[in-house]
Amino acid sequence: MTKTDVVAMPRWDRRNLLSIEDLRPEGIRDVLDLADRLQGEPPTRATPEDFHHATVATVFFENSTRTRLSFELAAQQLSAKVLNFNADSSSVKKGESLRDTLSTIDAFGVDVIVIRHASSGVAVQASRWVNAAIINAGDGQHEHPTQALLDLFTLRQALGTQRGVMPEDLTGLRVAIVGDIRHSRVARSEVLALSAMGAHVTLVAPSPLLPTSVEGWPIEAVSSDLDHVIANTDLCYVLRIQHERMVEARLDDLDAYRHRFGLTLERAARLPEGALIMHPGPINRGVEIDSLVADAPNSLILAQVRNGVTIRAAVLSLLLGARRDEIQGAVK
């Protein structure tokens, strides 16, 4: 969590992807570089990214469209077989425990389990229970590492286009993450990923929606004044806001939220020249972000969606490759 903890952590073993913390900067670079290659030339049977013997299970206990679909598309791009588990139509409804459900899927011999669950920590727990590699596709309010990776990838590309050369890292980039940080797994992964690459992150939210404590968070500042922060922001990362949070935020309604924390046309106009805008989706147009801002040329929102498949293919490829190497090593 703190900088010293990160230093003490071992190099990413590519066994699982549970948290951005596991990756450290080198691991993040490995994923982004592979994604670059995959996007340049989609894998064929002649490339190392062909995994037609492998099986990837997507196990979602929580609704999702884009994340699940992008993982399934990514697995298909790698020629892997895809097993789709839907908690709604499963034995979970018959009272099977989480561990038994996962052990059953594991017993089929799948190589990777992509898991999403409403409870924080489930991916970490799952990694102790099964042989398959675990990819955290979102666990409660804890982390959503592939979202942060695809965002870094998208950001790196956009900066590369802007500057005419792909940046080594994000040193000096001033990022504001705006919205319900407290309850957001995206925010947690985003903070770790952006800061690992050298960005300076400021969290902006109504104070009840900031984390109770930011002790150990690798951030520059917290603020409840977006108007103050906006002029010094190179990347405005907007989070989805939910109507149900307004009472906790001590705001009257979503209009009141928009008034103080929405990325409105007026606020977007005050961003510095060349500033970028991101949002993990799905967006509430006219609430946390104005429609015209979301669709503006400096908005990367659709690029984020496009890159989701590529980054997930890269992550799957690294994990499947590590497993294949391990098996081949064992055979030798």
Place this chain on the structure above:
Amino acid sequence: MASERSLGSFLLRGATLVDAAGERLGDLRVRAGKIVEIASSLAPVIDEEVIESEGCYLLPAFVDLHTHLREPGGERAETILSGTGAGALGGYRCVVAMPNTIPTIDSVEVVRHLRQLAKAAPIEVAISAAITRGRRGEELVEMSELAAEGVVLFTDDGRGVQDDGLMRAALEMASTLGVTLGQHCEHEGHAKGAPMHEGAWSSRLGLAGQPRLAEIAMVARDLALVEELDASMHFLHLSTAEAIEMVRTARARGLRVTAEATPHHLALTHAEVASFDPVFRVNPPLRESADVRAVRTGLVDGTIDAIATDHAPHSPETKDEPFDCAPPGMIGLETAFAVAHTELVVGAHLRVANASGAPMLTMGDLVRLFSTAPARIARVDDQPGSGTITVGAPADLVLFDPKVQWRVDEDRGASRSRNTPFAHLDLVGRIRHHLHDGQLIVRDAKLVL
């Protein structure tokens, strides 16, 4: 009970005898359930087992103020027999059974039923009863009937009594009857059922946190009630620096309050939750290292009277759920004394690097915290010589080897459950033998069946 079991005759040679009078070397003879002779050197006699005890401590066996035996209703997790087996291994001559069973221990009938079941246990079981019917916090139990039945400790443990007026009525009734109330200090309006301590780790891990105010608020209210009514009260498992400080101040002003702390709150912090292992979900939650230091300081200066386990078995499948869905609780009977010895006497810190800051304890202090003080609070100290190593005292004795190092193996305990937070840690010191009522019930760290 004494007549059936008191057949053993033992000569323990060369142990360091520890009680409130201090430490001294000596040989000690046990016969017919009593300590019959103590001298610097005793010769063995016929039909007597000689136990060479050099290098070991002989201690008055322990009393646990806070044990969940789960029977009736929770036998998947523990039974009276399995739980008292764990207690015997842990050196306890008596455990106070908590009333949050199914059905709740809130009537004379249930108390009698449990007493009957407990006759088969290797150690004594003191039955506590709920303060409110069904622990629902709505109406008081028939406290006078239960007191007449011999119940001396009442608690809604697992929940605190939320209603101020009801708590006031309970304290008034307890004063009249001369019984003790034990409060689980958790204001539910603040705690909101959150699965861990609110702080740096809950924020980082994306888990809801219960603020320390949940404990502080209830201790503050109860101290005000105790003062107003000139009543007495026992605080269960204190965990925050602020609550401990309030109790310290209150005692200095003469309020009649006692308190306990658990082995896990003196050794572990909320950082353990980073593993998301539900074994670390407990109420009150594991807190910060400053709180760990406060618990230790409270144990040293006497603000906290006793170390109590809050042994809370949960069957493995219930802990194989997401952290926020798993039930709170940890087992502790088999490891409590070794954990306290390792942390507080040896000064080896299992998990919290900078936990010291409080002076270390002596073996005599551990006897106070594990034997004499809890026996006084649970009122199981009425036998002559109870809690002392003196001639005529009951032969309820623990032989503790302070040098043995052992690794906690959750699969090798007597408890039916595995949810120990100390699994795989190396503890210093082990209970070698346990004499209960003059009978050897634990030999070489194994139950004698």
